[in-house]
Amino acid sequence: xxxxxxxxxxxxxxxxxxxxxxxxxxxxxxxxxxxxxxxxxxxxxxxxxxxxxxxxxxxxxxxxxxxxxxxxxxxxxxxxxxxxxxxxxxxxxxxxxxxxxxxxxxxxxxxxxxxxxxxxxxxxxxxxxxxxxxxxxxxxxxxxxxxxxxxxxxxxxxxxxxxxxxxxxxxxxxxxxxxxxxxxxxxxxxxxxxxxxxxxxxxxxxxxxxxxxxxxxxxxxx
Amino acid sequence: xxxxxxxxxxxxxxxxxxxxxxxxxxxxxxxxxxxxxxxxxxxxxxxxxxxxxxxxxxxxxxxxxxxxxxxxxxxxxxxxxxxxxxxxxxxxxxxxxxxxxxxxxxxxxxxxxxxxxxxxxxxxxxxxxxxxxxxxxxxxxxxxxxxxxxxxxxxxxxxxxxxxxxxxxxxxxxxxxxxxxxxxxxxxxxxxxxxxxxxxxxxxxxxxxxxxxxxxxxxxxx
DNA sequence: GCGGGTCTCTACCACTCGGTAGACGGGGCG
DNA sequence: CGCCCCGTCTACCGAGTGGTAGAGACCCGC
Numbered sequence: 001x002x003x004x005x006x007x008x009x010x011x012x013x014x015x016x017x018x019x020x021x022x023x024x025x026x027x028x029x030x031x032x033x034x035x036x037x038x039x040x041x042x043x044x045x046x047x048x049x050x051x052x053x054x055x056x057x058x059x060x061x062x063x064x065x066x067x068x069x070x071x072x073x074x075x076x077x078x079x080x081x082x083x084x085x086x087x088x089x090x091x092x093x094x095x096x097x098x099x100x101x102x103x104x105x106x107x108x109x110x111x112x113x114x115x116x117x118x119x120x121x122x123x124x125x126x127x128x129x130x131x132x133x134x135x136x137x138x139x140x141x142x143x144x145x146x147x148x149x150x151x152x153x154x155x156x157x158x159x160x161x162x163x164x165x166x167x168x169x170x171x172x173x174x175x176x177x178x179x180x181x182x183x184x185x186x187x188x189x190x191x192x193x194x195x196x197x198x199x200x201x202x203x204x205x206x207x208x209x210x211x212x213x214x215x216x217x218x219x220x221x222x
Numbered sequence: 223x224x225x226x227x228x229x230x231x232x233x234x235x236x237x238x239x240x241x242x243x244x245x246x247x248x249x250x251x252x253x254x255x256x257x258x259x260x261x262x263x264x265x266x267x268x269x270x271x272x273x274x275x276x277x278x279x280x281x282x283x284x285x286x287x288x289x290x291x292x293x294x295x296x297x298x299x300x301x302x303x304x305x306x307x308x309x310x311x312x313x314x315x316x317x318x319x320x321x322x323x324x325x326x327x328x329x330x331x332x333x334x335x336x337x338x339x340x341x342x343x344x345x346x347x348x349x350x351x352x353x354x355x356x357x358x359x360x361x362x363x364x365x366x367x368x369x370x371x372x373x374x375x376x377x378x379x380x381x382x383x384x385x386x387x388x389x390x391x392x393x394x395x396x397x398x399x400x401x402x403x404x405x406x407x408x409x410x411x412x413x414x415x416x417x418x419x420x421x422x423x424x425x426x427x428x429x430x431x432x433x434x435x436x437x438x439x440x441x442x443x444x
Numbered sequence: 445g446c447g448g449g450t451c452t453c454t455a456c457c458a459c460t461c462g463g464t465a466g467a468c469g470g471g472g473c474g
Numbered sequence: 475c476g477c478c479c480c481g482t483c484t485a486c487c488g489a490g491t492g493g494t495a496g497a498g499a500c501c502c503g504c
Contacts, residue, residue, distance in 0.1 A: 011451090026336070027249055027251065027252070027335075027336065029249065029251050029252045029491095030249070030251045030336070032490080032491065032492085033491080033492065033493090034490085034491085034492095042451095042452070042453090043452070043453060043454085044492085044493085045452075045453070045454085045493085045494080045495095046451070046452050046453070048492085048493065048494090049450090049451065049452075050451090052493095053492080053493080054491095054492065054493090106335060109331070109335065109388070109391075109392075110335060112391075112392045113249070113328060113331065113332060113391060113392070114248070114249065114252070116392070148423060150419060151416075151419070152412055152415070152416045152419075154412075155412045155413050155415070155416035155417075156416055156420065158413060158416075159385060159389070159413075159416055159417055159420045162384065162385055162388035162389050162392065163381060163384055163385055163388075165388055165392075166331070166384035166385075166387055166388035167380075167381070167384050169331075169334075169335060170331075170334045170335070170338070170384065170387075190374055190376075190377045191377050191380060191381075193374070193377070194373075194374045194377030194378055194380075194381055195377075195381055197372060197373070197374075197424065198378065198381045198420065198421075198424040199420075199424075200424075201370060201423060201424040202419065202420040202421075202422075202423040202424040205428075206427075206428050233481090251461095254460080254461065254462085255461085255462065255463090256460085256461085256462095264481095264482075264483090265482070265483060265484085266462085266463085267463085267464080267465095267482075267483070267484085268481070268482050268483070270462085270463065270464085271480090271481065271482075272481090274463095275462080275463075276461095276462060276463090
């Protein structure tokens with residue numbers, strides 16, 4: 001009877017999308033299967049036919065998001081092994097991932113708050129290798145005097161993760177706090193720009209960030 | 223009958239403490255009144271006698287935390303209006319607030335995710351004035367050539383908030399991601415140190431941060 | 445036509461939720 | 475003593491939860 005259901009782009013996929021949105025918005029316990037099913041346009045038992053339990057659905061949502069993340073990792077690795085000034089490229093790829101769907105940040109942050117022990121192994125699988133690359137890059141930059149010598153690579157990576165995760169998750173809710181006057185999209189752009197600036201200015205030596213051609217070494221402690 | 227209940231440090235206060243912990247750990251919907259009551263050692267109706275509804279309890283928890291925050295604000299303002307090198311003092315006060323009870327960060331972050339519209343006015347009241355002081359301080363530092371000219375003060379403050387909130391909220395869950403080898407408390411210290419370093423290095427000009435007297439060792443050796 | 449999947453549905457289950465009614469007990473006070 | 479208030483309790487409520495049973499509708503190969 002419902003003809004509009006004929007143009008279905010895979011029901012399971014539509015369920016995953018609705019679940020992603022509602023889990024990110026209201027949390028895992030706060031989003032009911034009925035609500036998710038309603039968002040898709042079906043009833044709850046139909047949903048449970050595709051995902052036999054709510055927990056299975058949650059796993060599906062996480063799997064899909066981390067699979068998407070897996071698509072961007074190669075780009076990051078390629079950028080990181082290409083040239084010296086790949087920071088912007090890496091940052092752009094990461095930002096794009098979260099900007100494509102801000103629910104990703106919210107979802108990750110919620111999982112980090114709610115079920116850290118279950119998320120940890122997944123992250124270890126998905127971001128550990130990438131983080132290692134970045135750490136190596138930082139250490140090499142430190143040897144070459146391009147990166148500030150007092151950067152703690154592992155800890156720095158975590159700070160950037162915090163910056164990005166929290167930045168996207170609270171996007172729009174916290175930015176009205178201080179940014180006051182400006183409209184939404186402009187305020188969002190200012191926050192993203194500053195996010196990148198903070199990450200960059202706390203990593204590179206100013207001589208490396210300001211003038212690419214100049215070879216003068218500024219502060220050389222060791 | 224229960225003699226251990228005679229040494230009660232105000233039942234309402236004990237309820238608030240248990241609720242703070244459970245809300246922060248499992249979220250507002252994830253923590254049931256029964257669980258909170260059990261943590262206090264009473265039954266649910268007794269809890270509802272002191273806080274007539276769950277939402278009232280939530281408001282009480284938030285009020286108490288923001289009241290505690292109110293205790294640190296004067297210290298921050300005093301530090302901010304005292305001398306030029308007050309950054310460390312401000313940072314120390316903020317860090318102490320969250321370190322005293324890591325549940326505060328988790329709770330704030332959860333509220334930011336779950337009920338941003340309700341938290342916004344509270345934050346506007348509690349952190350807006352403080353943030354304004356910091357922004358003024360940044361602008362003055364920019365005029366005096368002590369702070370990097372491309373810092374966006376309002377956006378920078380939000381980045382630092384993100385850094386601190388997410389840093390404490392995911393403390394211990396995300397740090398195992400990269401820090402790998404080191405034990406828990408040492409890893410935590412490394413993260414805090416790096417958090418401060420990132421905030422500082424992305425704010426001050428290196429000339430202001432590195433050398434008060436040329437040739438001496440770094441000032442930020444903590 | 446017919447049997448078997450695939451998929452959705454209605455109706456129901458046990459359970460937990462936040463919240464209420466009302467009884468019980470104790471302490472202070474007249 | 476009687477009275478009252480305070481605080482806690484057991485028992486219960488309606489609503490909503492995740493999940494199940496089982497009936498139907500559709501489609502496809504036989």
